[in-house]
Amino acid sequence: xxxxxxxxxxxxxxxxxxxxxxxxxxxxxxxxxxxxxxxxxxxxxxxxxxxxxxxxxxxxxxxxxxxxxxxxxxxxxxxxxxxxxxxxxxxxxxxxxxxxxxxxxxxxxxxxxxxxxxxxxxxxxxxxxxxxxxxxxxxxxxxxxxxxxxxxxxxxxxxxxxxx
Amino acid sequence: xxxxxxxxxxxxxxxxxxxxxxxxxxxxxxxxxxxxxxxxxxxxxxxxxxxxxxxxxxxxxxxxxxxxxxxxxxxxxxxxxxxxxxxxxxxxxxxxxxxxxxxxxxxxxxxxxxxxxxxxxxxxxxxxxxxxxxxxxxxxxxxxxxxxxxxxxxxxxxxxxxxxxxxxxxxxxxxxxxxxxxxxxxxxxxxxxxxxxxxxxxxxxxxxxxxxxxxxxxxxxxxxxxxxxxxxxxxxxxxxxxxxxxxxxxxxxxxxxxxxxxxxxxxxxxxxxxxxxxxxxxxxxxxxxxxxxxxxxxxxxxxxxxxxxxxxxxxxxxxxxxxxxxxxxxxxxxxxxxxxxxxxxxxxxxxxxxxxxxxxxxxxxxxxxxxxxxxxxxxxxxxxxxxxxxxxxxxxxxxxxxxxxxxxxxxxxxxxxxxxxxxxxxxxxxxxxxxxxxxxxxxxxxxxxxxxxxxxxxxxxxxxxxxxxxxxxxxxxxxxxxxxxxxxxxxxxxxxxxxxxxxxxxxxxxxxxxxxxxxxxxxxxxxxxxxxxxxxxxxxxxxxxxxxxxxxxxxxxxxxxxxxx
Numbered sequence: 001x002x003x004x005x006x007x008x009x010x011x012x013x014x015x016x017x018x019x020x021x022x023x024x025x026x027x028x029x030x031x032x033x034x035x036x037x038x039x040x041x042x043x044x045x046x047x048x049x050x051x052x053x054x055x056x057x058x059x060x061x062x063x064x065x066x067x068x069x070x071x072x073x074x075x076x077x078x079x080x081x082x083x084x085x086x087x088x089x090x091x092x093x094x095x096x097x098x099x100x101x102x103x104x105x106x107x108x109x110x111x112x113x114x115x116x117x118x119x120x121x122x123x124x125x126x127x128x129x130x131x132x133x134x135x136x137x138x139x140x141x142x143x144x145x146x147x148x149x150x151x152x153x154x155x156x157x158x159x160x161x162x163x164x
Numbered sequence: 165x166x167x168x169x170x171x172x173x174x175x176x177x178x179x180x181x182x183x184x185x186x187x188x189x190x191x192x193x194x195x196x197x198x199x200x201x202x203x204x205x206x207x208x209x210x211x212x213x214x215x216x217x218x219x220x221x222x223x224x225x226x227x228x229x230x231x232x233x234x235x236x237x238x239x240x241x242x243x244x245x246x247x248x249x250x251x252x253x254x255x256x257x258x259x260x261x262x263x264x265x266x267x268x269x270x271x272x273x274x275x276x277x278x279x280x281x282x283x284x285x286x287x288x289x290x291x292x293x294x295x296x297x298x299x300x301x302x303x304x305x306x307x308x309x310x311x312x313x314x315x316x317x318x319x320x321x322x323x324x325x326x327x328x329x330x331x332x333x334x335x336x337x338x339x340x341x342x343x344x345x346x347x348x349x350x351x352x353x354x355x356x357x358x359x360x361x362x363x364x365x366x367x368x369x370x371x372x373x374x375x376x377x378x379x380x381x382x383x384x385x386x387x388x389x390x391x392x393x394x395x396x397x398x399x400x401x402x403x404x405x406x407x408x409x410x411x412x413x414x415x416x417x418x419x420x421x422x423x424x425x426x427x428x429x430x431x432x433x434x435x436x437x438x439x440x441x442x443x444x445x446x447x448x449x450x451x452x453x454x455x456x457x458x459x460x461x462x463x464x465x466x467x468x469x470x471x472x473x474x475x476x477x478x479x480x481x482x483x484x485x486x487x488x489x490x491x492x493x494x495x496x497x498x499x500x501x502x503x504x505x506x507x508x509x510x511x512x513x514x515x516x517x518x519x520x521x522x523x524x525x526x527x528x529x530x531x532x533x534x535x536x537x538x539x540x541x542x543x544x545x546x547x548x549x550x551x552x553x554x555x556x557x558x559x560x561x562x563x564x565x566x567x568x569x570x571x572x573x574x575x576x577x578x579x580x581x582x583x584x585x586x587x588x589x590x591x592x593x594x595x596x597x598x599x600x601x602x603x604x605x606x607x608x609x610x611x612x613x614x615x616x617x618x619x620x621x622x623x624x625x626x627x628x629x630x631x632x633x634x635x636x637x638x639x640x641x642x643x644x645x646x647x648x649x650x651x652x653x654x655x656x657x658x659x660x661x662x663x664x665x666x667x668x669x670x671x672x673x674x675x676x677x678x679x680x681x682x683x684x685x686x687x688x689x690x691x692x693x694x695x696x697x698x699x700x701x702x703x704x705x706x707x708x709x710x711x712x713x714x715x716x717x718x719x720x721x722x723x724x725x726x727x728x729x
Contacts, residue, residue, distance in 0.1 A: 009345075010345060013294075014282065014286075014294070017283070017286065018286060021286050021287055025287045055472070055476070058472065059469065059473060062468050062469035063469050065468070065469075066467070066469055068290075068291045068311060068343065068345060068346050069345060070345060071344060071345040072345075164344065
């Protein structure tokens, strides 16, 4: 099962490597990991996507909670939640036809072309991971030069929130 | 008052009540050593290798319950200490390790004796700190002691760059410390405790399986009270020995790979297993698929991550062992034990006594060759079961665990989780310093003792009258045993050729050396050694080369599938 674990941790040097180290030391997998400071500069918010049986995910959350710098965490997948990922993708668009085709796809997926040269488009697209996958698939014969994905950020739906 | 970082560190340690600091100087900690020179609040013990400093601090901690404290220099000082830190981590021993570091301006430059101590130790500490500002130093020390000694204890490392020890700041030691992200649980959930007590009273074939957690939380008296109130049998893990008196009727002995027949059979047949401060280690459970097939399981542990990690349990209780046991006792004092249970316990004890009658630890001591078991048994008799016993790792460790009957907690000091050879002698130094008048015996082998034998020099310097009981079989015995059983007796590298003359070696270090070759001399030699109250005596017992540790559960087998002889 895929789980999205949201973590509030002390915004301190070394906190990230403690989390990453825990995963490698105990053989848990990380599908994606994003982290940045929150509105409270002493705290970072991390979203971590992992896969494992219920028993493994229970161990993961318990072990994470044991890290001194972890202030609080929730498994977002236990409730209603929203997940988003940002993708920046640079493609070859060097003929009138391909430029038209790519622009049309970007519109359908509600993305933006954020940088243009005579031969390339750089596209910004946000959404759940499968939407980004679908966009890449839809590009079909368009040559991709670079793909940059942020990894998943997640938040609970409704009034529920992760705060201290 | 304004002090430099080195003085702040020393003042903080003194204010924390530290008695002994185990360490070894070097470039990055010279300011600190200068501050140590100028103070008289605690004593610094100079070891001969940094690994020994950590083990000595560990022995001090295990035998007193107070955190052991270590000071080493940067680079190799820190890396040498890692084995001892990992040893303490695996056995949840409170320890504070201070490592020197190159000056902050040079961190990351591959400076002389630079190593990323925080990075290297991260997976084997409870927490670690790099102090970059002298103003944070005192508070960091306070936090380190707090984290090391609360919740599930463990080692905490403080890495201090050299310039931080020279800079000045106002000193005041914080009264208390608050860490918003660290709030260890103490009391167990009352509802869960009630459920556990109800389940315990339904049991027909209960077993109390208890581990190092009972000792770490100083909860032995409550365990004894609970067990005796209910007439339940008790088995201890290797780490838990001494939590329940070994000479008492309800004690089944140690369980697990080299546990007793009665302990392992009781585990296999129990219907309600009460696990207290134990972590279902693979050396205890054997094949997890075959573990306690009929049991509903109650598990009390201070660390939620220990619960349902290896074995899924029915009634989890997160809390300190002592408080949970007391809460259980309170409930039990209000309820009469059901007559039905009393009756089933009669039957259960009859079964257990039948297993016990197998006498699985019996051995025959002939006239010619000394059996290692015999030495430990005689050590127990001669010390009247009242010594502190440290051990190294291997066959002698198992013999010590099986044949020395520990009646008190904190008397059995061994590296259970990490299995660190070289632990015994330095650990004994820490124990002896903490208990200057007690008998401290280090049961070891000719393999293990050589991993930290240089500490004989430390023992001379501080006049530590440790009794080293070396069971010398000229083999790495446990390796040899596995090779005999599982590799058709291909003894690859398990033979120790070119051994030193240990008697002469001990003498050259200024101690008393003995070599004992005949069974008839064992008791006399031990008695003579114990009389030498102020001397370290190194006793080189020449033992049976091919003796094996029994019973044994081979890898992949269940607890009911022991090899008995």
